[in-house]
Amino acid sequence: MSLSLKFDPKTIEHLGVKMYATLPPALAELISNAYDADASEVTVSFLEQNGTPKAITVEDNGTGMSLNDIQGKFLVIGRNRRDEGDIPSAKFRRLATGKKGLGKLALFGLAKEISVETVKDGLRNRFRLNWDALLASADIYNPQVDVEDKKVSQEPKTIIQLTELKRKSPFDLEAIADSLSRIFIVDSNFKIRLKDGKGRVITILEDRRYSNIEQQFTWSEDDLIESDSEYFGKVKIFLATGVTPIPPSSGLRGIALFSRGKLVNAPEYFADSTSSHFYQYLTGWIKADFIDLLDEDVISTNRQALNWDQPEMSKFREFLSTLIARVGQDWRKRRANKKDKDVEKVTGINKEHWFSTLPPDIKTSVEAIVKKMGESEEVSETFAPVVMALYAIVPEYPLLHWRHLHASIKDGVFEYYKNQQYGHAADQGAKLYAAFVRKLAATDKDGVELANFFSFTYDTIARKCSKSPTIPVNDLSTDSLRNVQEGQGALTRGLMQGFRNPINHAPMSAVVPSLISELDCLNILSLVSYLANKLEYAENLSKP
Missing domain, CATH: 3.30.565.10 (Histidine kinase-like ATPase, C-terminal domain)
Known part of the structure; x- marks a missing residue:
């Protein structure tokens, strides 16, 4: 033949x-x-x-x-x-x-x-x-x-x-x-x-196609196509985003379309604008065998592009554009959530708990900063260090932290303060100070009597103390230092008489929160902390 x-x-x-x-x-x-x-x-x-x-x-x-x-x-x-x-x-x-x-x-x-x-x-x-x-x-x-x-x-x-x-x-x-x-x-x-x-x-x-891409998130048709969609059951989907941007030279940026197992449209995004960083991370394929069943041949001879002007393909492209936009939104949410988890793992900071400890006005600003960074497509490796730096400036319970209280006072009142028991926190601070005074004075007295342990008699002619204080807060060598010593006693008496005694002689519910607000609590704790810091002079003298 x-x-x-x-x-x-x-x-x-x-x-x-x-x-x-x-x-x-x-x-x-x-x-x-x-x-x-x-x-x-x-x-x-x-x-x-x-x-x-x-x-x-x-x-x-x-x-x-x-x-x-x-x-x-x-x-x-x-x-x-x-x-x-x-x-x-x-x-x-x-x-x-x-x-x-x-x-x-x-x-x-x-x-x-x-x-x-x-x-x-x-x-x-x-x-x-x-x-x-x-x-x-x-x-x-x-x-x-x-x-x-x-x-x-x-x-x-x-x-x-x-x-x-x-x-x-x-x-x-x-x-x-x-x-x-x-x-x-x-x-x-x-x-x-x-x-x-x-x-x-x-x-x-x-698995060879994407073997060189470290995948971070993936989506399938089960994630993206609702049962009432006209494309439900008609397409198979595998979309993925890389941990890092996909190199343009790889030829894998974008979504490739396949029909009957073979490429019919080179990778693209089906979007009018691709300025978002999201597109640098996106790859995957969509298998749509129905393309081969259309009456009109819409596949180019070299199988690199489809005729998107054909009515059914135009409608399909609009569907793909909406689908990819949804994936972009979900990617940003997933990425932000992962950043949060990574930050917590690296820094130990629980973002939600942290925010819950901030006053409303401060919370609004801090939350906005962290959220903006979390959603940012550019911020990745720098996210955790920035959050740590912000946390150092605005820590949990910042109003308490910013008072720079005496360590023993801050630690002793923290549980009351974080539970918003401000009256108890202030009272506990005063009690801790009183216990400190009793220890230095070796006494079991309490209340306004503690102020007496700071009293002294100064002979102006002899220019020396004829009676030294039980608890000196400085060396009393100048008028200014002696005034500080007298002030320590007066402030101790005021603390005990003006705050401690009313608290101890009335139900806590009667004075909190009507008399002891958070600000009152912080102010009292600042006074207590000031007085406690002054006791360190006497404490050092008592050490062998």
Whole structure:
């Protein structure tokens, strides 16, 4: 049988050479053919000689082609296989990824000499295509047939070998694997293997696509599509954000669209504005097989873009735009929450508890600052140190902290104060001071009598104390220091008579909060702290 390929040479040149001049898209077309042929695996082998590419071989274990298949299907350019009906494959029930019948032109984008060997129903056929001979033909090209319907005891398969390659640079197996992983959503029953001349094999698995991205948050269709949406059950979604911005060079920024497991729209955001930092972190895919079922073909020939002007696709794009915007909002919330948890882990600061201890006016300002930083897309590593610095300035119960109370007084009244028992806190402060005085005076007296332990008699003629105080708060060497000593006694008496005694001789409910507000409490504690600090002089004198 004489095989023939009918064509316009310009068609071959424009749709083959120019569209598939780069390796991954061209290989993707050959891999798609294997998938459509119900193969469970396809192996792409690369042969080099002294670093120069010599051959590419694509072998699959699909159904193979008969001589009639070769002539009526493979060698017909522009054949729309969907015209024959969208029928699932026999073994894996796959729906065809090919539609335009142009993928075979990928062969001429890579090489000048192409050999196709195939086995189906125990019959083997092999033919060759030559680029120069094809262009020299008018409108019909007759490939060279090497083997015709030879009976063999072999399983079905197809082997396509490309030689006289146009590529001059060495093959980068890892880079090719990365590129192919972005073109296919790998079927669990379809393995893609890459092999070099040294026996190295890379199997392209589904997780390869995002293996170099440290994922932080993910979303699926269950998170994003409500049951009443017209797209419920019609799309599969995997969206993720990285811990750090995704490098533009990775080709993974944005959301890729797939139909029937193959790329139909390069990654994008489906948004009018992409100024937000959120888009630098976003990647993922959306599988929408319904795109292939539309009456109008909306997929570009190179499968890099969709016709968004088509009414159904325009509506779908609007849906995707809204969906991505929701993901952006959720990302900011999740990121802020994670920042809070990270800050608590690093600093030990519980943000909510901290805020609850602040007075309303201070809380409003501090909360606004922390919230703004938490929502900021720019603040990340600096967030915890900034919060720690702010916490140092505005700690829990700041009004108490800012009084710089004597340590023993502050510690002793803290439980009362934080529970808003201001009368008890002030009373406890006075009691702690009284206990300090009794200890230094070695007495069991209490109340206003404690003021007497600061009394002294000074002989102005002899210029010395004729009676020294039991508890001196300084060396009494000057009039000013003696005034301070007398003031210590007077203030102690005032504290006991003006505050301590009323508290002790009346129910606490009668004086709190009508007489002892938070401000009153703080003022009393400041006085107590001042008096307690003055006792340190006498305490140091008593030490051996």
